[in-house]
Amino acid sequence: MSVDHRKLGRELDLFDSDPLIGAGLPFWLPDGAAARHAVESYLYEIERRHGYRHVHSPALGKRQMYEMSGHWQNFADDMFPPMRLGGDELVLRPSQCPHHALIFKSRQRSYRDLPMRIAEVGPMYRAERSGVLGGLARVRSIQLDDAHNFCALDQVGDEVAAVLRLMRVSHxxxxxxxxxxRLSLRGDGGKYAGDDAMWARAESLLRGALAGVDYNEAPGEAAFYGPKIDVQIEDSAGREWTLATIQIDFHQPAAFDLSFVAADGGRERPVMVHQSLIGSMERLFGHLIEVHQGAFPAWYAPVQLDVLPLGAGQAEAARGFAVAAVEAGVRAEVHEDGSLGARIRAAVGDRKIPYIGIVGEREVAENLIALRLRDGRQLPAMPAAEAIALIASAGRLPL
Incomplete structure (x- = not known):
């Protein structure tokens, strides 16, 4: 039976919370941060290889920007109150799209620049009510893998299809x-920007991209600026959550007066395709903890190798082996205290570490290492350099 991530994540020292920091504001412990960093590195590299350029933008913006984007009129209930600073009102951002729209606008763009794909793993803040907060699945401080693809109208279909393929690979x-x-559409009520023609065009493009994919329609679940494809997951209790998403937006490019120089020298309006391959780091790891029950694949396991000397006489050699492993890019630790059996149980049963390196008298004498795998298999003793190469290969980003 799957254990809830709120319990298991704390037992594995991945994350925790404190009343003094506040509800819905979890902090990442070193092991959780290590796993998250590995996943962020993978996302950065896979996006880079598919034509994305990465940026950094502030977590604050003027209220005026959110009025222009439509967030203030349509999303204010989910935003933190403005903070006055001099004559300005600054707001913690609930999304990154207005910043990315202005990054596009900051330079003259040509049709030759399109599609222009801007990506960022950055902080966002939502004023979630205390009654809906829970673990990592719903929080107030969000680290979102977010990207915005600016493209011509005739490029939208291919962009959405390419994002769907990239989602499958990363998942x-x-x-x-x-x-x-799920195809999330407008409902009868609610606040939505834009006109019927804009929405009909965006919905048609998403339906075309979903050809051949089984999906459900969900009226009322669209973003205020456009329809979207939502990739749904289930938690250990069978509850459904949205993780990844693709959204088509005609509204914000018009709101911010975005344009590019067309082939005929005129000006055209780009379409903005919002995407998040894996959603927020918080919700993603809440799901991954439950899917793997803490036994993450080696490439993003917080600690990939635990080195255990049999006794004090092998401690120096064990520490040397761990140092060599770290220098080769492996996340390695050494544990010397306690019986060997207890240390193995702690490494495998409690911390779910993929590789255990046993160092005894023979290993010291012949510069070998005996590897034990997380699933209980034991490999024949091998040269230390060979063992490090094996673990480093298993721990490499899957690109």
């Missing part, structure tokens, strides 16, 4: 499959 690398795909 498989992380070791999970979505529970469902």
């Amino acid at each position: 498989a690398a992380l070791g999970f499959e979505p529970a469902a795909f």
Whole structure:
């Protein structure tokens, strides 16, 4: 039976919270931060290889910017109150799209620059009510893998299809499959920007991209600026959550007066495709903890190798082996205290470490290492350099 991530994540020292920091504001402990860094490195590299350029933008913006984007009129209930500074009102951002729209606008763009793909793993803040907060699944401080693809109208279909393919690749690398795909549409009520023609065009483009994919329609679940494809997951209690998403937005490019120089020398308006391959780091890891029950694939396991000397006479050699492993890019630790059996149980049963390196008298004398795997298999003793190469290869980003 799957253990809830709120319990298991704390037992594994991945994350925690404190009343003095506040509800919905978890902090990442060193092991959780190490796993998250590995996943962020993977996302950065896979996006880079597919034509994305990465940026950094502030977590604050003027209220005026959110009025222009439509967030203030349509999303204010989910935003933190403005902070007055001099004559300005600054707001913690609830999303990154207005910043990325202004990054696009900061330079003259040509049709030759399109599609222009801007990506960022950055902080966002949502004023979630205390009654809906829970573990990592719903929080107030969010680290979102977010990207915005600016493209011409005739490029939108190909962009959305390419994002769907990239989602499948990244989800498989992380070791999970979505529970469902959802086409989120306007409802009868609610606040929505833009006109019927804009929405009909965006919905048609998303339906075309979903050809051949089983999906459900969900009226009322669209973003205020456009429809979206939501990739759904299920938690250990069978509850459904949105993780990854693709959204088509005609509204914000018009709101910020974005344009590019067309082939005929005139000006055209780009379409903004919002995407998040894996959603927020918080919700993603809440899901990954439950999917793998803490036994993450070696490439993003917080500690990949635990080195255990049999006794005090082998401690120096064990420490030397761990140093060599770290220098080769492996996340390695040494534990010397306690019986060997207890240390193995702690490494495998409690911390889910993929590789255990045993160093005894023979290993010291012949510069060998005996590797034990997380699943209980034991490999024949091998040269230390060979063992390090094996672990480093297993721990490499899956690109």
